[in-house]
Amino acid sequence: MMPMKKLLLLSLVLLCSLTAWTAQRSPEEALSIARSFFMQSSGAVTRNAGDIHLVAVSNDLLKSVSTRSVEGTAFYIYNYEQSAYVIVSGDDRMKPVLGYSDNGSFITENLPVNILGWLELYNAAYAELGNGEKAVTEPKLLTKTSFPASVSPLLGSICWDQSAPYNNNCPLYQGERCVTGCVATAMAMILKYHEYPVKGKGTHSYKAPNGIECSFDYGNTTFDWNNMLPQYSGTYAAEQADAVAQLMLACGVAVDMQYSPYSSGAYSYQVGQTLIDYFGYDGNLGLVYRQYFTSAEWMNLIKSEINEKRPIYYFGSSDDGGHAFVFDGYDTQDMVHVNWGWSGMNNGYFEVASLNPDSPGIGGGSNLGGGFTRGQGMYLGIQPPTSSSNFTSHFYMTELEANKTEVVKGEAFKLEITGFTNMSMVWKNGDLAVIAERDGQQSVLGQDALKMEINTFDAYNFSFSGLTIPNNFADGTYSVYVATKDEREATWSRVRGYVGSETQLILVVSGNKCTLTPFSGNLDLEKDIEVGVELVHSLYSGLKGDFKMLVSNKSTSDEYYGLVGIALFTADETPRFVAIVGDAQVEVKPGTINRELVISGDLVVSDNSVLSKIPAGEYYVRPCIDWGVSTYVIGELTPVTIKEVRGTADLKVSQPHLEKEQLQVGETLKFLADLSLSGDGNVYTGTLTAAIFENAIGYAYSVHYQNVFVEADQTKNLVMEIPLSLGEGRHAVCLYKSGTNGDLVTISTLYFSVGPATGIEDEVADEDGLVIYQQPVDEILNIRTSNAVQMISVYNLSGQQMIQQKEPGDKKEYSIPVKGLTAGYYIVVLQSADGKVYKSKFMKR
Template sequence: MDKRTLLSFVLACIFLAPSYANPIDVTTAKNIAGSFIKSNTTLNQTKVKSSTQATLQLAYTCTDKNLEQSTSSHNYFYVFNREDNNGFILVSGDDRYKAILGYTDSGYFDIDNIPANFQYWLDCYKNELKRLSQLPGDFNLTQQGESSKSNEYKSKVEPLLGKIAFNQDAPYNNLCPDVPDGERSVTGCVATAMAQVMKFHQYPTHGVGQHSYRTTTVKLNLSADFENTTYDWNNILDTYTPGEYSEEQATAVATLMYHCGVAVDMDYHYIVSNAYDTSIAGALVDYFNYDAASVKYCNRDYYTTDEWKSLIKKELSNDRPVIYNGQSAAGGHSFVCDGYDEDGLFHINWGWGGQSNGYFELNILSPGIEGIGGGYGGYSFRQSAIIGIQPLKGEVQAPKEPDLKFMLMDFNDESISENSSTQFIYIVANHGLEAFTGSIALALEQDGNYQYISEKSNVTIASNRYIPVTLSVKGSSFPEGSYKIYPAYKVKGSDTWNIMQGPCYMAQYVNAITADKTTNFYVEDNQDSEIEISDLKVIDELTEGESGTFEFTVKNKGPEFNQALCIVIGQTIFWAEGVYLQDGESKTVRMTGLVTQSAGEHTAYVAAYSMSLGGIFWSDDNKIKITINENTSGISKQSIATTNIYPNPANNTLYINSEEKVTDIQIFNLSGQTVLSNKPLQSGNIEINLSSLPTGSYMLQVKSNDKIETHKFIKE
């Protein structure tokens, strides 16, 4: 395999700011919104003045200033409010994309007061439309990645949740724990999404078993007795308006919310409470008795755009709301998708008391291989959905099953003789509800017939976990002829082998040809992405403790490329950005970040970093020598080097080593928000607990005496 071949993985990143080829100005956008109101049956049900356009007021223009008002010509989308709180409409700023990105039929848009989940969605819009602007002017996304008509689902589904509109504060969090500073923790978006779907089904009456755990951040010991609790659906209201509910009704919804949180090991905090999306499906089955035969965790990476949209539509057509999950640089987000209209827009309930609920373009989030739907850059990545959420049919649960998929595939040699051996390496994940114990092997497929070799037995993978698997195989094991090599698995005690699926944008198999006692391996050009890096250089100069810029050219020599690349100085990641390229496309990339290395000679190169796997998994062979100048701006070299951090990237713990007493530590996300703070008042080694932070890139600010030092790090 060509070592320049990259396999697609996820990293939170910041995109370049290109120029637009097909802009839509505010007047045109307003006309588009007015025409849409006239033609849309949902909005026509709202009482408005006869002059539709007169009811529209520009509320917001998304620009290059990271969702701030601006007169910049790079307008990615517009938001228009309808008068009398009759909702708002989002219009694309590029005529190559679908004109209407989303709309609501009630409320109004206020950029300073929107749900975090909706902010996530807006960030997705911005970054995907920004990506579209990087493509040639004749590239028309509206012709790509559109779902075809199907008899498998209805033409439209009205919002299944109806008037259900839960939130994360009182009374929903009345039974959530208080954190040590005395504040009541919020329910968490995962628990809120789960509770809303369970309210829709009004199931179960009682839970199953008990569960206890210790929270990660503030070390609280929590438990819930599901089986001895009655969920009082008659007293769980659709929504809670202050002064309009009883204590009994408040306790009913608070009990449900708290139990949802405990079921997913919620890490409670008063600012944000976190849980993993991979925990939801198992919690619904294990503690709330939902149907194990239908409930399933689905990772967006393994579906094309059409497959993903069809999957969601079929669920909604069967009256099953979907818990939808995404990840951003600022954190994870869970909400409910519960309907869609004739225009292909999906109804989203954000879990914020009904605020901003409405119809939105789902494909803007899609990291598929068609069009620019790829969601690996910026905010739209690590998407998943929990489907098949329905009460147990019958009295006995179906056996839970493992579901193995590979995340990465590689092999050591391009050719081996009959007397030599080689290795195939996979990262294997278990997306199923049950732990896997069994065998993994190589499946040789020729004309529909399969032969299994290099079997590794007694492999164990817990539910929602992944492990590396290396399969060693001798050259004599390969038969004469041409065939395909897949990874396969079978459960212990079964004779049935299952072929593993990889991400839809990745090669699914390795081709092999054996002749004259020699076996050659290769991946077809149309199976995997292949890029070429050239002209890596420093722009101007690099100075310790100051901002610096690198530039390089990347060319895509394979199919669609949608990955995260980074600059590495020595052994430290300098900066990372998402890069999207069509087949044959080239692009010049600039990366700007803080130079944290000391003055002197260093080596720099381009690499790819996988947040899922926790490290750099590919690096370009062309490395350059760079010089970092000593800082002469009045800050001595010694003052710059008084603190250092390790490891970087870090998992749940980051260490700060300081020669001087540290008086204050602040950690900021890439939006500039403070996400952690500490006042250690000590020197030497300082341990920082990062477990409450989602994966992503952060800036660390360390204060000691009169100095402030800044470091960039990545949380895995």
């Protein structure tokens, strides 16, 4: 657990990056930005540009409260009907979108004081643009920033999994065949994409803690790429099954897979070196972790890899555990295409910050895990050996501290480097340096040889003594940071840190005087981040508590990425910290207003790894947030009562039924019931499990979970929405609750049918002039329109974007490849150059 500290006062910095010229946005430009924003948001398939209205501009809205006299317009506010609004900046030196909400329109009358204060902050930031001052800028990762708008999935139709036939060569444990493990499956799909190597290198063996002994002779194995099928459904030949099973075992043994019949596991940080050692892949590949990069830098790395035709091995953890998978494409809205390694199930486009599949497969935990958002990382440069590759070192640190805050030129000072850690591949030989950077120009203040082997996660402390600021340094502001350069590198690589970490210094040179100030980024925790918390339901000792948290980021330029949580305190006159009772990994973009999170955690406290219930009584809860290497409390104390659990309660489920028993392909199944208690207990909390059985036989096709909380003397309505990817036929859904011995007790079995679409003929035309012909669609979606369009997007019925394709805007007939889509219904949306939107439903066979 990280130490609790009171919130520190942080220095105020400018909220926007500045350039040397003024560019006021016109109302027409602002409207165009608002229209694009609404079109790209989650409701894009239903929003019409004609429903967007200007409701306020800065000068009119703030004329009675602003203390600043500002010429020009700082911002425009647009409503989309009564359901959403967006705040668009009035100057192109600020971010286009300053804030937005998808939960209601903007009402100009009787604005709350905090909203007015927020808008005045934007007004003040706009006013600062005219004074010529320049904000401190953090050195950015030097990488290509111009990429194609989108890239289709590189893996194509490769959709592998972890059970048969993929695990046919995996070891047996207590008579059962072990699954391959997600690490092996992700590796194997990437190797299949490259179809390299022909033969491996060396041998490897190990004995797992459960007694399973594994070995593989890579040097004497020829991989049978031609016999590996992209998918293994239906019938396939024995040699085709053997080919993929051999590759899966080779990948698993290489990473010391801990095999199990239900969930095999391995560490992702071992993948890179095994690809080099046993499969002969390029030695310049690298490992990086999300928390040390901005979202823009991270997305640039992803796009760079995919544009170099290199599928990305990616990993992350949810509340239920870790998973490895593959990024192999992206769309125009910076959503990445994910191949989850579950036979194609859930494959699609996701935000990197929200990797949350509807129905996880083998080893993926449950849909309640909150998505694979924690501990995200990826490998760069996975490819066969090439002479054109370059090595990049990747280190992070926890603190950079100077022994003096003010020196004159030529005066010696010392820097202490704490927690210097290798996050990537083995460092062999090179240099460590202190760099001063201004306007992209790097100057070395000090440099030492680092002639030692440093493995992944090896950590050290270093110091630089005798540093001086050279006499030829011009007046101005510099960033001072630590950098590495392996003997294989041509340029310096900045040592990185968590958001909020003081891993840089700001050097201000004025004549002979030089000041050194710790710098943790432009985001100001005290002034930019607002967090509130409230209860979702009553709290009971030892049971799970659910809290609703509202997180806002008032910065117009900098995101927050890290953990937010709920800290529990005693209700004493001087509250004492008790425990953190739940947290979540979040990315809060600049201008986010009241992003809603539900954070859950057990009301228990740990003492020397022994868990005990938090006693019933009166307490306070307060939001907390990771900042640098510490956790800070933020926001107000909220009084709460933790109740005592009495007696034994059992869950009573009444009137279970389906909202619809006849569904179309791609529709969502909705399971309804009434929940109440029996027995003498006062509360029940647990998880209901719904299993879908294809054709009402065999093993569960997919499993979904929902937490329930019911108190005595109340009836709750259960609404369980289950996304389906089933084909036509008669299927079953079984609802279970947990029994007293941890087994599943059947509550109800209900049947439903999935049938073909109704009302869709061979040719469908909507009233706006869009025609889809040759339905149902097989591999190509053919469209004819009465107006030339510039963008075509395809969404599933859950609103998730599956395909996006840019058009030159000079034709009226289009062909969109949809072979990779699963069978079902989809919505195609077309946007013309004049802002009109056309949409229609189609069926994929």
